[in-house]
Structures are given as structure tokens and as C-alpha cells.
Amino acid sequence: MMNIEEKTFNQDFQFQAPLAPKQTRLQAFWFLFKQNRLAIVGLFIFILFFCSALIGLFLTSGPEPIFDPALIRLQEKLRPPLAKPNLDSLRPEEVPTLDFYLMGTDDLGRDVFARMLQGAWVSLTVGFVAVGIAVLIGIFMGGIAGYFGQYHIKVDHILLTFILVSGAGLVAGKLIHFGALLLLLGLGHILYSILTKKRSREKAVSSWSAFLSKNAVSVDTLIMRIVDIMLCFPSFFLILTVVALLPASIYNIMIVIGLTSWMGTTRFVRAEFLSLREQDFVAAVKALGVSNFRIIFRHMMPNAVAPVLVSATIGIATAILTEAGLSFLGFGVPPPHATWGNILSDGKRFIFDAPWLTFIPGVAILIVVLSFNLFGEGLRDTLNPRLRERH
Amino acid sequence: MTNDSLISVEDLKVYFPVGDRIARAVDGVSFEVRREETICLVGESGCGKTVSALSILGLIPTPPGEIAGGQILFADQNLLELNEADMQKIRGNRISMVFQEPLTSLNPVFTIGDQIGEAISIHKKLETEAVRENCIQLLTDVGISSPAQRLKDYPHQLSGGQRQRVMIAMALACDPDLIIADEPTTALDVTVQAQILLLFRSIQKTRSMSVLYITHDLGVVANIADRVYVMYAGIITEQGNTAQIFHDARHPYTQGLLASLPSRSKRGTRLHSIPGAVPNPAHKPGGCPFHPRCPYAIPTCRKEYPQMCDYGQGHLARCPVLFEGGGL
Numbered sequence: 001m002m003n004i005e006e007k008t009f010n011q012d013f014q015f016q017a018p019l020a021p022k023q024t025r026l027q028a029f030w031f032l033f034k035q036n037r038l039a040i041v042g043l044f045i046f047i048l049f050f051c052s053a054l055i056g057l058f059l060t061s062g063p064e065p066i067f068d069p070a071l072i073r074l075q076e077k078l079r080p081p082l083a084k085p086n087l088d089s090l091r092p093e094e095v096p097t098l099d100f101y102l103m104g105t106d107d108l109g110r111d112v113f114a115r116m117l118q119g120a121w122v123s124l125t126v127g128f129v130a131v132g133i134a135v136l137i138g139i140f141m142g143g144i145a146g147y148f149g150q151y152h153i154k155v156d157h158i159l160l161t162f163i164l165v166s167g168a169g170l171v172a173g174k175l176i177h178f179g180a181l182l183l184l185l186g187l188g189h190i191l192y193s194i195l196t197k198k199r200s201r202e203k204a205v206s207s208w209s210a211f212l213s214k215n216a217v218s219v220d221t222l223i224m225r226i227v228d229i230m231l232c233f234p235s236f237f238l239i240l241t242v243v244a245l246l247p248a249s250i251y252n253i254m255i256v257i258g259l260t261s262w263m264g265t266t267r268f269v270r271a272e273f274l275s276l277r278e279q280d281f282v283a284a285v286k287a288l289g290v291s292n293f294r295i296i297f298r299h300m301m302p303n304a305v306a307p308v309l310v311s312a313t314i315g316i317a318t319a320i321l322t323e324a325g326l327s328f329l330g331f332g333v334p335p336p337h338a339t340w341g342n343i344l345s346d347g348k349r350f351i352f353d354a355p356w357l358t359f360i361p362g363v364a365i366l367i368v369v370l371s372f373n374l375f376g377e378g379l380r381d382t383l384n385p386r387l388r389e390r391h
Numbered sequence: 392m393t394n395d396s397l398i399s400v401e402d403l404k405v406y407f408p409v410g411d412r413i414a415r416a417v418d419g420v421s422f423e424v425r426r427e428e429t430i431c432l433v434g435e436s437g438c439g440k441t442v443s444a445l446s447i448l449g450l451i452p453t454p455p456g457e458i459a460g461g462q463i464l465f466a467d468q469n470l471l472e473l474n475e476a477d478m479q480k481i482r483g484n485r486i487s488m489v490f491q492e493p494l495t496s497l498n499p500v501f502t503i504g505d506q507i508g509e510a511i512s513i514h515k516k517l518e519t520e521a522v523r524e525n526c527i528q529l530l531t532d533v534g535i536s537s538p539a540q541r542l543k544d545y546p547h548q549l550s551g552g553q554r555q556r557v558m559i560a561m562a563l564a565c566d567p568d569l570i571i572a573d574e575p576t577t578a579l580d581v582t583v584q585a586q587i588l589l590l591f592r593s594i595q596k597t598r599s600m601s602v603l604y605i606t607h608d609l610g611v612v613a614n615i616a617d618r619v620y621v622m623y624a625g626i627i628t629e630q631g632n633t634a635q636i637f638h639d640a641r642h643p644y645t646q647g648l649l650a651s652l653p654s655r656s657k658r659g660t661r662l663h664s665i666p667g668a669v670p671n672p673a674h675k676p677g678g679c680p681f682h683p684r685c686p687y688a689i690p691t692c693r694k695e696y697p698q699m700c701d702y703g704q705g706h707l708a709r710c711p712v713l714f715e716g717g718g719l
Contacts, residue, residue, distance in 0.1 A: 150452070150454060150455070151454075152454075279495060280490055280491075280492050280495040280496040281495060281496050281497055281498045281499075283450060283490065283496075284488070284490050284496040284497070284558070284561075285498070285506075285509070286450055286482070287448055287450060287482055287483060287487060287488040287490075288482060288483035288487065288509065288510040288513070288561060288564075289478075289479045289480065289481070289482035289483035289484055289510070289513060289514060290479070290483075290509065290513060291479055292475075299498055299501075302500040302501075303498070303499070303500055
């Protein structure tokens with residue numbers, strides 16, 4: 001038997017309201033994004049750069065590359081762009097693939113076009129890997145600071161860290177017995193506190209244990225002060241110092257750039273998380289029994305990703321610029337490998353005789369960095385609803 | 392305490408520091424929910440209804456909040472003593488919650504299928520396809536048309552009532568023993584409110600669950616409650632079944648609330664109102680917290696904390712003055 005209430009209840013769904021035209025998020029995004037001409041230009045150049053770097057990697061590497069960036073033809077040095085090679089003086093395998101030098105040759109007669117192609121891949125990977133490292137660290141630190149920020153680090157945590165670090169230091173410094181004792185002490189304390197851990201509401205008994213459980217500093221304060229300290233370093237000089245100490249390699253440069261540029265992302269993510277944490281849907285998923293880790297990375301991160309994406313895009317431009325600067329100063333990727341920075345650097349001695357050697361990589365860096373900035377700003381305008389109304 | 396008690400909250404105290412004072416948001420609240428029963432917690436804004444509900448699920452942020460005392464017994468365990476991992480197994484699985492604002496309680500970047508499926512996949516560990524079928528069944532149960540298509544919708548594509556239905560589907564996902572509904576119809580208009588209340592009643596009947604319904608709307612209470620707890624300033628002032636509360640209110644606060652309801656017989660006359668406002672939880676008056684607003688207050692009310700007075704058949708009111716005066 002169906003009572004009257006159930007009947008009315010079902011009646012509401014007999015007819016269907018007309019649905020709004022279905023538009024996925026991506027379509028809506030693209031509709032707004034394509035209104036920004038400069039950002040489209042930026043995106044176009046970005047894709048072009050990406051493709052040429054990828055193709056360049058294949059064309060310039062391998063045992064017999066199509067464009068050999070390392071082939072030295074001393075008799076053909078400092079030829080201007082589009083110059084025909086002097087076929088009489090070249091062995092058949094030295095003839096450039098295009099039958100002319102598209103971007104000229106440098107002081108050793110190497111094909112600048114081949115070197116630019118090889119350098120594009122370096123710029124691309126440095127940009128992406130360095131920013132990838134920075135974003136990962138930034139999201140992690142910012143997420144912790146924003147979500148767990150109100151928790152306090154207690155005095156015994158600090159003492160424990162101190163004991164463990166000094167123990168490890170002593171072991172490393174050949175005082176093995178004493179250091180091992182300290183390490184064991186610290187680990188023992190961790191085990192003990194895990195075993196006795198309970199949600200008890202007992203007050204501390206002695207003044208010593210009261211001191212140990214005193215709140216020293218909140219997690220938020222700790223992380224944000226570390227960010228402030230990192231921001232105080234003149235980062236380019238910090239990178240210079242570190243690179244001078246480490247063996248010169250492209251991977252060291254990526255890591256160092258990444259490790260010195262995560263602070264902006266941390267601040268963005270923390271700020272977003274502070275506001276997201278108070279949202280109802282976070283309480284709602286918590287009431288569903290979702291773990292903190294899953295709340296942070298699955299529920300809050302997608303909501304916070306827009307400003308991170310924007311700062312990452314602009315960060316790539318900065319990283320490319322930093323790498324070029326380092327290579328220009330001679331601290332970058334070691335010489336036989338070409339990067340835009342060291343082509344520029346090598347060319348500066350011949351700036352009046354062979355201006356293309358400085359001009360071509362310089363303009364390439366300018367265009368790529370500019371396109372990333374334009375694309376990043378376009379993204380920001382599209383993803384931020386408050387800025388959207390300007391268009 | 393009877394045998395069919397599902398959850399019983401005993402002398403719960405939740406305090407929050409406000410500046411250098413302590414706000415006693417919940418100050419010794421006891422109530423129980425029996426199996427297959429709908430309980431209403433009624434009270435004005437800021438009287439501690441939501442805080443009581445959140446502390447059942449262990450969702451009070453500590454710090455700054457502090458559970459200062461009491462116990463919450465559920466399935467022979469004190470929920471206040473469980474650790475976070477055990478609590479996560481209870482949340483959404485045994486006890487779930489429907490929130491006040493359906494507009495903000497759904498994550499804007501996921502489809503509703505993802506969000507309903509989440510609770511199922513966390514607690515039941517089913518295959519993707521089984522989760523999907525479960526979701527469709529849940530959406531059908533809460534009265535959403537063409538559920539298979541709706542699964543792919545984002546929250547902003549749904550209306551307020553549909554969103555609240557989705558929230559209820561999420562809460563139902565693991566067949567909990569108790570659903571806590573925190574003013575689930577406050578943000579909705581009256582017709583949708585009636586539908587949602589109907590939905591709660593039919594769900595409660597078909598799934599034989601208990602519902603703890605938090606509201607400030609006495610009309611809603613009359614509609615769905617089996618038993619009612621009236622709260623004021625962090626304490627329970629009166630409890631009883633719905634008929635007792637509505638026809639035989641024994642506490643001046645409940646009487647004041649009922650007198651403030653608009654009705655047809657009172658048309659044209661000035662609506663009654665309780666003078667004054669709810670006290671700030673950090674500056675509560677001594678003695679009976681209601682005495683500054685109470686028409687029957689006598690000097691002892693200012694000094695003595697009122698005891699529960701038993702009117703029989705589970706009807707209790709915290710007002711000795713009216714109890715001794717024979718109800719006035």
C-alpha cells in the first residue's frame with residue numbers, strides 16, 4: 001500500500017527539469033582562457049618550445065646525431081646565419097645537414113642551430129625538474145603548516161631531536177660509543193612513548209614532566225619562520241656558492257634551484273589550506289571517517305592547486321633564467337654540453353664580430369621566459385574568479 | 392538506562408578558551424538515543440547543540456577545545472577514549488552526520504559519485520563496479536531521478552534540495568546505526584524541507600536506524616521526533632516524548648518557546664517573545680542559567696543550580712520552582 005505522503009514524494013520526480021547545457025570544467029576553462037590573446041600566444045610558444053626541445057633531444061643525441069652540436073670545423077668558424085659552407089674545405093661527414101648554417105657557427109665552427117637545439121632540452125628539463133622539486137616541497141610544507149598548524153611542538157620533541165642529531169653527529173665524528181648511547185636513548189624514548197601513548201587526561205605530576213610537555217612553538221610558526229629564513233638568503237648567490245662546492249652537473253643545478261625556490265609555493269598552499277580547513281566539506285569528509293592524510297592530499301589539494309599551478313608556471317621561467325645565468329657565469333652545465341647560457345657566454349667575446357652568437361640565445365631565452373610569464377598570468381586570470389570580471 | 396540504548400552521552404562537558412575566560416559551550420549534558428528512535432535536540436543558536444553532536448564523532452578541534460568531562464557510550468566503548476584510528480572506523484561507518492549547509496558541505500572539485508563512493512570504498516573496501524552500483528542504489532533511495540547520470544555531476548550542477556539528498560546518501564552509505572543530522576533543512580525552503588523530513592522518516596523506518604536530529608525549529612520537532620531534549624546555554628532543560636513537551640511543557644524556557652510559535656488562533660495579536668538573549672557561554676549567570684529571562688524566577692534561582700525534576704514517564708524538567716509550585 002502506498003500512502004499519500006509517499007505518493008507526493010514520488011510525484012516530484014515524475015517530470016524532469018530541463019538540464020543546463022553540459023559543460024565540463026575544461027571546456028569552461030578553455031572558453032575563458034582563449035579570450036586572453038597574450039596568454040594564447042604564450043601557450044603557443046610554450047608548446048613550440050616543448051616540441052622543439054623534445055625533437056632536438058632526438059636530433060642531437062646518439063652516436064651519429066643528425067645535427068651534431070659537438071662537431072668542430074675550425075676552418076668554418078664564425079660564419080654568419082644562413083651562410084653556405086665552403087664545401088671544398090669540409091670532409092663529407094662535416095657538411096651540415098641543412099646544407100647551410102641556419103644560425104651561423106661559433107668560434108670553433110660548431111653549428112649554433114644544433115647547439116641551440118641541445119640547449120633547449122637542458123632549459124626545459126631544468127625548468128620542469130627544478131619547479132617540480134620546489135612544488136613538491138612547497139605543497140608538503142604548506143600543507144602541514146596549514147592543516148596541522150595549530151598543533152604545538154613540545155619541549156621534549158625538541159630535546160629528542162637534539163639528542164638524536166647530536167648522537168648521529170658523534171657517530172659520524174668517530175665517537176662511536178658515546179654517540180650510539182645517545183641514539184639508543186633517543187630511540188628508546190620514542191618506543192616508550194609509543195607504547196604508553198593513550199588519550200589520557202592526566203595532568204603532569206612533577207615540574208620536570210610539566211616542563212617537558214610545555215608547548216614550545218606551533219608547527220605553523222616553525223615552518224613559516226623557516227620560510228622567512230630561506231627568503232632572507234639572496235638565492236642566486238646561495239645557488240652560486242652551492243654549485244661552486246658541488247661537482248658541476250646538470251642534476252645538481254636542478255636540485256639546488258629546486259631547493260631554493262619552494263618558499264612561495266609553501267606560502268600559497270598554507271594560505272589556501274587555512275581557509276579550506278574551515279570549510280564545511282572538510283568537516284563532512286572527516287565525519288565520513290576519512291584519514292587526515294587523505295583529506296589533505298585528496299580533498300583539499302585539488303582545491304588549492306590553482307595558485308600553485310600559476311606560481312609554478314612563472315617559476316619555470318625563473319628557473320630557466322637562473323640556469324642561463326649560472327651557465328653564463330661559468331658555474332652551470334659543464335662545457336662540451338651546450339646550454340643557452342653557455343652559448344651566450346662563449347659568444348660574448350665576439351659580440352662585435354659575430355653578434356648572432358649572443359643575439360640568438362638571448363632572444364630565445366627572452367621569448368621562452370616571456371611566453372611562460374604570459375601563459376602563467378593568463379592561467380591566473382582564468383582560474384581566479386575575482387580577476388575574471390575584468391575581461 | 393534501558394537495554395535498547397544505542398548511544399548514551401553522560402555528563403558531557405566541552406569547554407573552549409575565549410581570551411582568558413573559558414566558554415562552557417556544553418556543560419554537563421546527558422542524553423541517550425535508543426535503537427530505531429528519532430531524537431530531537433532543540434535549542435536556540437549557540438546553546439551547544441552542534442558542539443554536543445560534533446563531540447560524539449570526536450570532531451571537536453582540540454586544541455582549542457577541551458573535552459572536560461563525561462563519557463559517550465556507544466557499543467560498550469567510551470568514544471572519548473578511543474584513538475584517532477579507531478574513531479575513523481566509527482565515523483561514517485557506525486555513526487554518520489548530515490551537515491547544515493548542503494551548498495558548502497560537498498567538495499566542489501569532485502563529482503557526487505566520487506564523494507558518495509568514498510565512504511563506501513573506505514569502510515567496505517569494495518570493487519569499483521560494486522561501489523558504483525551501491526552509489527546508484529543510494530541515490531535512488533534518497534529520491535534522486537536518473538541516478539546513473541547524476542553520479543557524474545558536480546555539486547554546483549545540483550539544486551539545494553538535491554545536494555542535501557546527496558549528503559544524506561553519503562551518510563547512509565555504510566548503513567550506520569546512528570545518523571546525526573545537524574539542522575539539515577535550515578538552508579532549504581519550506582517545500583524542500585518537508586520533502587527532506589519525509590525522506591528522513593522513510594529512511595529511518597526502512598533501514599531501522601536511529602536519528603539524532605538537531606534543530607531550532609519546533610515545527611520540525613513536532614513532525615519527526617519520538618523524544619525531545621530541550622537545550623539552553625549548554626545544559627538540558629527539559630526532556631520527554633513529543634506529546635509531553637508540546638502539550639505539557641514543565642520548564643519556563645520550553646513554555647516560552649512554545650508560546651512564541653505563530654499560530655492561527657493567535658492571529659492579530661502580538662507574538663510572545665522571551666525577553667533578553669542567550670547568555671554568552673563565557674559569561675553565564677550563576678545558578679540557573681535561564682533565571683535572568685525567567686518569569687517565575689525566585690532569589691534561590693540565582694544561587695542554586697537547578698536539579699532535574701521527574702514528572703514520570705521519562706518526562707524531566709530542570710525547574711524545581713515549577714515542580715514545587717505544582718506546575719502553575
